[in-house]
Amino acid sequence: MENIELNTIIQGDCLDLFKGIKDHSIDAIITDPPYFLGVTNNGMRGTYSDLIIMKPFFENLFFEYRRVLKKTGCLYMCCDWRTYPFLYPLLEEYITIRNLLVWNKKSGPGTFYSFSHEFIIFGMDIPKHMNETSVLTIPAFASGAKKTNGEKVHPTQKPIELFEKFILDSTDEGDTVLDTFAGSGTLAIAAMRTKRNYICFELQEKYVKIATERIEAYKGNFNPDIKNYNTEITLFNQHAINT
């Protein structure tokens, strides 16, 4: 594929689709890969060592991230307490990791303390100051994101506000952001709301369809209620609306 079209959800394996993206053309990669540790095909729970079979996939992925990301670009990659130690040494071979952000989801049952947070690996090669807190308190679907995001349509859907925050922190209007694991198209919607271009890849046809439908529903339709929802997320939503 030559030169991928901006602002579309493209179906396929992200490793195949990368060839359509030019070197150093992406301003930020904001992405949420499968954690591969949920319930596996045979009904058993995955373990940390199961991830080893994914090593070549992630090495190829991170090589491509380095190739397409501008030298001044930023990378945000969602992970959790089990996937972080696996991803870190692989990723740092390609992109300078600068911090591990904490997403306080304001929800999460659990027997061994609650699972009310996830992590986001933050990387950038050429350093620039990010005068922001590393702990982001943004409701997940279990704690109210439905009010601003609508019904949940993907099992691991992230709230738009989370990705919107990263876009606003690290890119300018007209820039291009990439999500290689688009799911329901959350990054695409965050990009639309903040006037950035997006490139989104998604393997499964059903989620490409869902994401495309979400995008159509959002086109030119910024939810005016969003800025009143929660004081912790008002600031950046307000910023998005003002720009």
Ligand SMILES: C[S@@+](CC[C@H](N)C(=O)[O-])C[C@H]1O[C@@H](n2cnc3c(N)ncnc32)[C@H](O)[C@@H]1O
């Ligand atoms: C954790 S979900 C992303 C959810 C998304 N952030 C959202 O808010 O809806 C990961 C997605 O990556 C997709 N996926 C898995 N392997 C892929 C691959 N090799 N290329 C492209 N997409 C892939 C899965 O189908 C799944 O929808």
